[in-house]
Amino acid sequence: MPELPEVEVVKRSLEKYIKNLTIKSIRIKAKKLRYIIDRKKLKKTAGKKINSIKRRSKYLLLNLNNNQTILVHLGMTGKFFIIDKKKETKKTSFYYKLSFKDKKHNHLIFYLNKNIRLIYNDVRKFGFIKVILSENLKSNSHLKTLGPEPLSNKFNISYIKKYIINKKKSLKDLLMDQKFVSGLGNIYVNEILFLSGLNPYQNIQNTRIVEFKKIIKSTRKILKKSIKEGGSSIKNFNDSKGKNGSYQQLFNVYGREGVKCVKNKCRVIITKTNMSNRATFFCKSCQK
């Protein structure tokens, strides 16, 4: 489930391997992902160079040299494979070892110069890809309502104070709100509240400044750590297994229903509830 840290790691890999390459042609195998794929528009990116790769929230933006940007959202299960046809052999390449079952979810193949291929693979097809004019980025419906990046200085106490005026929500719903802060999903919100020692159900109006400070601090800590871990496990981007491997083990509360809280001296069993239709994990003792 790619949230901000995973998307950031993908962004860095794309930057490393496909920045400044030119799209020679594109093979489009799926009719639609989350949305119908605009084949014409996508095909027209052939011949264009990938000038830069950026991330905004959980979106990837591949800026081309014709004033167009490819906007990508990985949804739940979207991933990119990068294959260097020059270097990889049947023995060394993870890609050749993928099963037919894995490969049947390859939906887009970008043939780049230098014999590099960029493949978009998505089991659930909840991701999407769109080509938009770069000058329209700011008014794009996906991007225009996004709140500040959680790792930016704009995510600070005075911003939070202002934002929550006249609002009534729980802490968890606030952090999940992409207009408030963008890029956090269910998993990381669970983790942030656990590290902050705050109950997900706590009303934002009953939350003190010092508690919001804790949230900001925990958010930065968790995201940075995950990016670092993802970054090191993804170091060899060609190894899709390494990619999936490590970050799951970092979770202290998510998915830990029924087992003991990991905090020192706490032996309370982690609770799982359903909150706003999302699995919510917390320790009743550490998060009062």
Add this chain to the structure above:
DNA sequence: TTCTTTGTTCCGGA
């Protein structure tokens, strides 16, 4: 067959 998973969007009611 049903349940679960996710982020986003839409809708009704306040």
Add this chain to the structure above:
DNA sequence: GTCCGGAACAAAGA
């Protein structure tokens, strides 16, 4: 107009 919660939606695996 604005806010909020809930539901719908997408696909596939267990």
